[in-house]
Amino acid sequence: MSQSVVTAIDEKEKLSDLEVEAIEMFINFLKLIGLPKSVGEIYGLLFVSPRPLAMDTIIERLDISLGAASQGLKLLRNLGAVKAVYSPGDRRDHYIADLELSKFATVFIKEELMPRMDRGMERIKRMEEILPTLSPADRKATEARIERLRHWLDKGQKMLPWIMKFLLR
Amino acid sequence: MSQSVVTAIDEKEKLSDLEVEAIEMFINFLKLIGLPKSVGEIYGLLFVSPRPLAMDTIIERLDISLGAASQGLKLLRNLGAVKAVYSPGDRRDHYIADLELSKFATVFIKEELMPRMDRGMERIKRMEEILPTLSPADRKATEARIERLRHWLDKGQKMLPWIMKFLLR
DNA sequence: CCCACATTTCATTTTTTCTTGAAATCTATG
DNA sequence: CATAGATTTCAAGAAAAAATGAAATGTGGG
Numbered sequence: 001m002s003q004s005v006v007t008a009i010d011e012k013e014k015l016s017d018l019e020v021e022a023i024e025m026f027i028n029f030l031k032l033i034g035l036p037k038s039v040g041e042i043y044g045l046l047f048v049s050p051r052p053l054a055m056d057t058i059i060e061r062l063d064i065s066l067g068a069a070s071q072g073l074k075l076l077r078n079l080g081a082v083k084a085v086y087s088p089g090d091r092r093d094h095y096i097a098d099l100e101l102s103k104f105a106t107v108f109i110k111e112e113l114m115p116r117m118d119r120g121m122e123r124i125k126r127m128e129e130i131l132p133t134l135s136p137a138d139r140k141a142t143e144a145r146i147e148r149l150r151h152w153l154d155k156g157q158k159m160l161p162w163i164m165k166f167l168l169r
Numbered sequence: 170m171s172q173s174v175v176t177a178i179d180e181k182e183k184l185s186d187l188e189v190e191a192i193e194m195f196i197n198f199l200k201l202i203g204l205p206k207s208v209g210e211i212y213g214l215l216f217v218s219p220r221p222l223a224m225d226t227i228i229e230r231l232d233i234s235l236g237a238a239s240q241g242l243k244l245l246r247n248l249g250a251v252k253a254v255y256s257p258g259d260r261r262d263h264y265i266a267d268l269e270l271s272k273f274a275t276v277f278i279k280e281e282l283m284p285r286m287d288r289g290m291e292r293i294k295r296m297e298e299i300l301p302t303l304s305p306a307d308r309k310a311t312e313a314r315i316e317r318l319r320h321w322l323d324k325g326q327k328m329l330p331w332i333m334k335f336l337l338r
Numbered sequence: 339c340c341c342a343c344a345t346t347t348c349a350t351t352t353t354t355t356c357t358t359g360a361a362a363t364c365t366a367t368g
Numbered sequence: 369c370a371t372a373g374a375t376t377t378c379a380a381g382a383a384a385a386a387a388t389g390a391a392a393t394g395t396g397g398g
Contacts, residue, residue: 017299018296018311021299022292022296025289025292025318029285029289032282036357037357038356038357047314047318048296048314050306050310050311055375056374064358065357065358065359066375067357067358067360067378068356068357068358069375070375070376071356071357073375074375074376091366091367091373092374093374093375099317113201116197119197120198123191123193126186127191130185131187134187138219141219142187142217142219145216146217149194159335163328163332166328205385205386205387207386207387224344225344233387233388234387235346235390236346236348236388237386239346239347240346240347240387242345243345243346260342260395260397262345
């Protein structure tokens with residue numbers, strides 16, 4: 001009942017079906033690399049937008065807060081996934097999505113995976129130093145396990161540059 | 170001051186330096202694929218343990234709750250990362266880590282990445298259906314973006330089986 | 339086929355992460 | 369160079385995720 005009595009009072013531009021699909025898609029993918037929903041929303045909206053959007057517009061269309069929009073845009077700019085462009089006759093910054101999707105993957109690999117692997121290698125070195133203090137009974141088994149760990153990290157570290165190369169065309 | 174006045178009252182076996190290294194390592198890596206701290210702790214402890222551990226022992230040594238231990242072990246068993254083994258003369262189950270670390274990566278790819286990509290492809294199809302209803306002005310630009318999305322998903326879907334093969338030796 | 343102990347389940351609490359919005363800061367332009 | 373408007377910051381609140389532990393359920397040994 002009474003679907004639109006208040007029409008025109010606060011008629012925010014509703015998101016189109018197409019925008020919703022894109023937004024949901026990026027919410028899902030970016031969540032995978034640890035980014036919050038609001039960031040996925042912003043990128044998804046910008047991705048399908050044929051023209052640059054001001055922060056105002058983003059806030060209104062996604063119905064998110066000023067803070068979330070500002071922080072989300074900053075994060076996306078830092079990732080290189082969004083750029084600010086000049087819009088003649090408008091004081092506000094306007095934002096566009098960088099369409100190079102591989103950026104998310106490469107940033108994730110470089111900022112998350114690789115540092116963890118490096119720290120992992122340091123841990124392995126420390127573990128190997130501890131090894132001689134173990135009882136002989138346990139030492140052999142533990143040594144083998146640490147060796148496995150090292151082997152796997154090695155494999156990972158060799159794979160990553162290759163994957164990155166593949167991602168960049 | 171007074172380091173051990175209560176010694177022997179509740180002397181839990183402290184974690185060794187080696188165990189701590191392993192545990193921290195797995196907390197970090199498993200967090201990356203969305204697993205909670207307690208799961209990383211459990212797997213890390215089992216990974217360096219030269220013999221099977223009962224749930225009791227895990228609870229006591231990690232100082233986690235019954236619920237977290239039970240749920241964490243269940244999850245790890247479902248992933249295939251931990252196995253229950255029979256321990257003669259003991260009613261309790263004992264658990265060992267499966268040392269095949271690639272399992273975490275392959276499970277992640279199969280359960281998280283691939284399904285999302287499949288759903289992504291469905292979304293793209295839906296978006297392409299919507300496309301003709303767009304104003305001609307916007308249509309071309311949007312079409313190109315969706316095409317990019319498809320291209321990237323394609324690339325991902327082709328890469329994943331290859332990565333998996335690489336992981337399995 | 340009991341029953342003591344082991345494990346699972348799940349409502350509640352705790353912790354962590356995300357969002358909000360008002361205040362502070364910055365900036366283009368008149 | 370003052371100021372209105374744009375953006376950032378951040379303390380506080382809300383939401384989501386994880387941990388707890390008591391009650392329910394399962395199970396092996398007698």
